[in-house]
Each structure stands twice: as structure tokens, then as C-alpha cells.
Amino acid sequence: MLSLALPQRSWAHRLPASLKFAVLAILMLGLMPLGTVTGQGAGVALAAGLVASLGWQASVIALRALRPVMWIVAVIVAWHLWQGELRQGAVFGLRVVAMMGLANFVTLTTPLPEIIALVERMAQPLARLGLSPRLPALAVGLVLRFIPELRARHAEMTDAWRARSPRRARTKIIAPLAFSLLDDADRLAEALRARGGIAPVPTAPLAEERHPYGT
Amino acid sequence: MERNLTLIVLFSALIVVLGLVPAILLGFGVPITMQSLGVMLAGAVLGSWRGALAVLLVQGLVALGLPVLAGGRGGLGIFVGPTAGFLIGWLPAAFVTGLVVERIRALPVSVAAGLGAVLGGIGVLYTLGIVGFWLFKNAGIGPEDTPMSLWSATLIMAPFIPGDLVKAVLAGMIARTIARYRPSALIARA
Helix, strand or coil, X not given: CCCCCCCCCCHHHHXXXXXXXXXXXXXXXXXXXXXXXXXXXXXXXXXXXXXXXXCHXXXXXXXXXXXXXXXXXXXXXXXXXXXXXXXXXXXXXXXHHHHHHHHHHHHXXXXXXXXXHHHHHHCHHHHHHCCCCCHHHHHHHHHHHHHHHHHHHHXXXXXXXXXXXXXXXXXXXXXXXXXXXXXXXXXXXXXXXXXXXXXXXXXXXXXHHHCCCCC | CHHHHHHHHHHXXXXXXXXXXXXXXXXXXXXXXXXXXXXXHHHHHHCHHHHHHHHHHHHHHHHCCCCCECCCECCCHHHHCCCHXXXXXXXXXXXXXXXXXXXXXXXXXXXXXXXXXXXXXXHHHHHHHHHHHHHHHHCCCCCCCCCCCHHHHHHHHHHHHHHHHHHHHHHHHHHHHHHHHCHHHCHHHC
16 A cells, blocks of 8 residues: 655655644644635645645646545535625635645655654553553554455455356445454454564563564 | 454455445446445444544544545545545444444344444434535635525535435445354444
């Protein structure tokens, strides 16, 4: 599974992830209550400028990321045009592009390992609940490992179905997929337990080796 | 403990993989994917807490910038866009679906899971999604502007509801199959 982050390094890749997330949060709070075309237009210009500084390829990816919400923008702008309130439609459309463009800029320029490190740091309070602060990172690692696995199995089951029936499999293979997944859950839990389990081991010197992270 | 984690992890993976199953396009280009069926199933099979945590993990992957949503979407942009309420709403949707299956044991699994999916996966989800969109739309409008009514916001989202009703029925049927062939697997009722 590939992250949406750009593989090449840019000036923005070198900024710390925590700084980018903090600035993004502040910009979101600032843009939300702005109701003027110039205000939201400035937001769009900022987003466009930042993305453009990453190069042509990044700009195409950032534009493509806006596609899933364009239908709702089209509906709203059309509705406002019909009501004769062009300005309100424009503010809405610009705000969507500005906010999503800025957020996608952070996603494009922050490599996955850096974000996982940030998550681990923010998960430190979990230790107080008796949970390992590395639990979120472990869960992310495991799910990324199993997505291609489950996807291949789904394709396999679809093929098996197709070989036996003229009709489409569609949702009929979800239940068998779920059965295989429940088996996996049992085996994976056993494997984790065999490697020391997921409870934090604060005092043991072998704590690092007892945690099966990353494999 | 370990088994709870692995169940949550694997249902997250299932939700992601169901988003990759080809979508059915409605007449006007509105895509319907099986991803929200995965959210309903996570609640119905794993129960309220585990189901919600499986969804939280998917949401985490989205925030990390991984293309795990239907159509290869992902990234922080989804959380600040006009449809953010629907993504965030998955969490209580799975929770409520699971809660119904756990609590209303008098109903057969298929009916309870279907009812839970309607209440959680449609009722709760659309309430949050529509209110989220309505707040986004009306944020920062001037005194001379007419704000969009909640009713108009509901009408815009209404075309998606029939597809989700079909998915709620499917969730009930799949939960029944799981409960019939492997009763212990339906953790919500174990």
C-alpha cells in the first residue's frame, strides 16, 4: 500500500511533521468563519502557490484529490446561481478548494514514517491506561500488511466463483471472506502472544525484543 | 487482548478492501461502494466497541495519507471537506450497529444486524453527515445572506439513502450467515 505522500524530497518535506499539522490546524480554524470571496480566494491562492512550488506532477495529484467533492460543489454552485446569489456559491466552492488543498499539501509532503512517529509520540498517554503507546503504530503496521493479503484472497474467491457460476459474485463472497479473516485473527493473536503479547513491559530490559513491531 | 487487537485490525482491512470492490454507478454518477457495508459489518459482527475501533483505525489510515477510501481517496483533505461528517460518522455508525445487535437479543441476528445498520449506518451516519455539510455550508455567511436550511442539506444527500438501505439488508444477511455457520464468530452476541 503506497502512501499519497510524494516520493521526492521538497522544501516542505524537510519541515517537521508536527509543525505542518499545527499550522494546518490554525489555517483551518481561520478559514472556516471567513465569508468573503477575497478571504477564501486568498486561501485558494495560498494552497495553489504551495502545491505549485512542489512541481507539475504534485499539482496534478492535488487537483485529482479534489475530484470526489466536486459533485457537491457543482450542486451548491448551481443552486446559488438559480437563486441569484452567485457570491455565496463562490465562497462555498473556494472554501472547499482552499481547505482541502491545504490539507492535501500536508499529506503530499509528509512521509508515512514521520507521521507514524508523530502518532507514537501523541499516544504516550496510553501508557497511563495500561496500554502500550506503540499500540497504534503496531495496529497500522498490521493492517497495512493485511490489506494486500485480503485483497488477493478476495480476487481469488471471485475467480473461484466465476469458474463455477455464470452470475457475478458481488456480495456473496463477503461471508466466506469474513470466515477466513476470523481464522487469521486467531492465528495472528497466537503469534503476537508467542512473541510476548501487547501489554507494556516497562521494567524488563528485553522490552524492545519482546515487542514484535514492524515485522 | 491480543485477539481483540487482531480482530480490529482485520476488520479494518476488510473495510478497506471492500472499498476496492468495483462500485455500482447510479444514473447521475453517484458512486455506491461496499465500503459502508464493511462499516456496518464491523459493528454487527464485532459489537459496539471493537467495531468502532476498527473504524477508528481506518480513519487513522485516512489521516495518515493512505489511499484507503473507495476510489483510492485519502489524506487530511477528506477531514476538512464538506463531506467530513460522513467519514467521522462511520465511528458512531459502527458503534450503534453493534449496540443494537448486542442489546436486542430477542431479535434474530439478521433482523438485529439489519435494524442496527439502518439506525447506525443510515440514521446516525446521515445525521452527522448532513449536519456537518450544513455547518460547513453556513459557516461565515454574512448577515444579508440566507443560510441553507437543514432540509435542503438533507435533500442533497437523500439520493444516497436507497443504496445504503440495500447495504443494510445485505449486512443483515451476511451477519446471519456468519452466525449460522460459526456462532462463536459473532462476537457481538458471544
